[in-house]
Amino acid sequence: MSTLEIKDLSVSVNDKPILSNLSLTVNSGEIHALMGPNGNGKSTLLSTIMGDPDYTVTHGSIMLDGKDVLSMSVDQRSKAGIFLAMQYPIEIPGVTNSDFLKEAINARRESPIRLFEFYRLMEGAIHDLKMKPDLAHRFLNQGFSGGEKKRNEIVQMKLLKPSIAMLDETDSGLDVDALKLVADAILDLHQTAPMGMLVVSHYKRFYDYLHPSHVHVLINGSIILSGEKDLIERIDSEGYDWIYRQYGIDPSNNGKTSSGLLGTCATKGAFNGNL
Amino acid sequence: MAICNPIVISGENHLNVVEPLVYWQLNGNTNLDVMVQPNSQVTLVLDLNACRSVQFHAMVQPDSILDVALVSMKDQSIDQHYRITLQNGATTNIRSCFLGNAKKTMKMEIIHHGLSTVSTMEHYGLINTANDFKIEAIGTIEKEADNTQCRQALRALTFSDHDHVTMVPSLYIDNYNCSASHSTSIGAMSPKQLYYLQSRGLTMESITLLLAKGYITPVLELIPEEELKTQLREEIEKVVIDACLTKLQ
Numbered sequence: 001m002s003t004l005e006i007k008d009l010s011v012s013v014n015d016k017p018i019l020s021n022l023s024l025t026v027n028s029g030e031i032h033a034l035m036g037p038n039g040n041g042k043s044t045l046l047s048t049i050m051g052d053p054d055y056t057v058t059h060g061s062i063m064l065d066g067k068d069v070l071s072m073s074v075d076q077r078s079k080a081g082i083f084l085a086m087q088y089p090i091e092i093p094g095v096t097n098s099d100f101l102k103e104a105i106n107a108r109r110e111s112p113i114r115l116f117e118f119y120r121l122m123e124g125a126i127h128d129l130k131m132k133p134d135l136a137h138r139f140l141n142q143g144f145s146g147g148e149k150k151r152n153e154i155v156q157m158k159l160l161k162p163s164i165a166m167l168d169e170t171d172s173g174l175d176v177d178a179l180k181l182v183a184d185a186i187l188d189l190h191q192t193a194p195m196g197m198l199v200v201s202h203y204k205r206f207y208d209y210l211h212p213s214h215v216h217v218l219i220n221g222s223i224i225l226s227g228e229k230d231l232i233e234r235i236d237s238e239g240y241d242w243i244y245r246q247y248g249i250d251p252s253n254n255g256k257t258s259s260g261l262l263g264t265c266a267t268k269g270a271f272n273g274n275l
Numbered sequence: 276m277a278i279c280n281p282i283v284i285s286g287e288n289h290l291n292v293v294e295p296l297v298y299w300q301l302n303g304n305t306n307l308d309v310m311v312q313p314n315s316q317v318t319l320v321l322d323l324n325a326c327r328s329v330q331f332h333a334m335v336q337p338d339s340i341l342d343v344a345l346v347s348m349k350d351q352s353i354d355q356h357y358r359i360t361l362q363n364g365a366t367t368n369i370r371s372c373f374l375g376n377a378k379k380t381m382k383m384e385i386i387h388h389g390l391s392t393v394s395t396m397e398h399y400g401l402i403n404t405a406n407d408f409k410i411e412a413i414g415t416i417e418k419e420a421d422n423t424q425c426r427q428a429l430r431a432l433t434f435s436d437h438d439h440v441t442m443v444p445s446l447y448i449d450n451y452n453c454s455a456s457h458s459t460s461i462g463a464m465s466p467k468q469l470y471y472l473q474s475r476g477l478t479m480e481s482i483t484l485l486l487a488k489g490y491i492t493p494v495l496e497l498i499p500e501e502e503l504k505t506q507l508r509e510e511i512e513k514v515v516i517d518a519c520l521t522k523l524q
Contacts, residue, residue, distance in 0.1 A: 053470065078476035092471065094432065095472075096489070107475075160476070
């Protein structure tokens with residue numbers, strides 16, 4: 001059982017504030033959908049949790065099972081159980097997938113994994129994600145299509161078995177078959193070893209597969225609205241304008257009035273314009 | 276057949292190579308004339324760590340194969356000239372790994388003289404100083420060399436904007452019934468690449484080791500003897516990690 005607890009988090013890039021007093025708690029077994037218009041801080045939140053050096057935390061805390069995440073280096077965060085499937089996985093020429101993954105697995109073990117066991121696990125993950133069998137011997141993400149890169153992120157997630165997994169637009173670049181394949185692999189892992197998940201996507205179809213337990217809308221660096229799955233339905237059909245209107249948000253600046261919490265009924269109320 | 280202790284060579288040498296695997300440690304200023312017998316296969320592993328200059332001429336006789344693995348990891352300046360001539364049906368595969376921690380220059384020419392000759396040349400450099408590091412790779416396909424294949428690939432990884440490296444692949448072709456290619460890539464590992472690897476739990480040390488493997492493994496793959504391969508891998512990885520770790524941090 002793991003808990004990621006974010007409190008009053010403010011983050012800036014090159015002195016420009018991106019996140020402002022954001023709070024969120026993710027427990028094992030929960031799947032949190034994070035939605036919001038482009039450029040409002042969703043990826044910043046995930047990257048900050050992972051420890052991307054481009055982002056500066058100016059206020060607040062991130063704790064994983066009571067331990068201060070912000071004081072950890074990036075590799076320590078990973079070994080503590082945090083995983084980020086990146087929006088744009090990086091190409092590393094000269095480093096093969098198998099060498100990389102073996103090193104990553106060994107980084108969180110006391111004794112090195114046996115080669116036979118490693119290849120059995122890797123081949124299983126490659127098979128599940130329907131990657132080409134030569135994946136192990138190819139350089140990490142080099143020459144991969146967009147979809148292959150995204151699937152390779154999930155191969156890594158399956159092998160590293162994080163306690164908190166963050167997916168940053170993993171569904172973008174995937175065709176409809178690959179999307180289901182990836183979602184099935186994520187759900188399979190989630191059912192075998194329940195993780196806390198924080199999933200960024202713009203699309204209902206991906207969330208339909210994942211069945212998130214919580215839904216949040218992040219605008220202008222703050223979580224404006226939280227609710228359940230029907231919030232995704234409404235955003236999918238109506239966009240974000242109704243949220244701007246109801247919460248008095250000017251999407252062109254950082255001004256906002258208040259944040260709200262919507263359960264299913266409250267969301268239905270919002271549908272009827274009663275908020 | 277295991278030959279894990281190097282044969283130390285220096286000065287002038289004219290050698291007819293008949294052993295399938297030879298591990299030479301070159302010292303000081305060395306001139307080597309090598310003749311590979313017809314219908315034979317030979318692998319030369321040249322340890323250049325204690326060598327200041329090398330002049331290497333090889334004649335690969337008909338239907339024979341010469342594989343050469345070159346290793347230069349120490350902070351010893353070195354000037355190298357290689358000239359390998361391929362007769363009818365001959366093949367050569369050259370792979371080198373260099374740590375660019377001193378002034379190192381190499382000029383390597385493979386001459387396709389006979390029919391149906393094949394050459395591959397791969398050079399891998401890890402550059403961690405501002406010293407000059409220069410590799411000139413030349414593939415020459417003579418008029419008589421019909422049905423020839425000639426491949427060159429040069430790669431260098433730098434660790435800072437101040438590192439300096441020159442890699443020049445060249446092809447001189449006088450017979451157009453051939454297949455020839457060359458490629459060069461030089462670049463540093465970006466902060467984003469480091470971040471990506473760290474985000475999977477890798478420390479700077481393990482990242483350095485991974486990078487080193489990527490540059491060393493192709494060279495070691497040429498060596499058919501496991502004991503020597505393991506011995507060299509351990510020696511090289513230790514040197515690379517010690518040399519590169521501070522540059523990455």
